[in-house]
Amino acid sequence: MTKRTKSAPKLQGFVLFDVVYEDGSRASNRRVPVEILGGLDGDAPARDLITAQDSEVAQKSGRPAREIASLTRSPLPTPKVGV
Numbered sequence: 186m187t188k189r190t191k192s193a194p195k196l197q198g199f200v201l202f203d204v205v206y207e208d209g210s211r212a213s214n215r216r217v218p219v220e221i222l223g224g225l226d227g228d229a230p231a232r233d234l235i236t237a238q239d240s241e242v243a244q245k246s247g248r249p250a251r252e253i254a255s256l257t258r259s260p261l262p263t264p265k266v267g268v
Contacts, residue, residue, distance in 0.1 A: 199216040200216075200222060201215065202231055202256055203257050204255075206251040206254055207252040207254045210251070217230075236253060
């Protein structure tokens with residue numbers, strides 16, 4: 186009988202990003218699925234996804250889409266001690 190080999194674990198969840206737009210406004214904790222990140226592109230797929238989401242919202246609201254100036258991963262929250 187052959188041994189069953191385990192498959193690689195699935196990456197699940199989301200990565201949070203802070204977005205700063207050209208007009209100086211900021212959007213914190215934008216969620217991006219972890220499956221699209223990594224590889225040679227790094228965080229570039231996150232920029233594409235957030236840009237597509239912003240375009241969709243802008244189209245529905247009738248406002249022009251904002252241009253992204255910078256995109257950084259949100260810092261991990263620190264655990265609260267003694268709560």
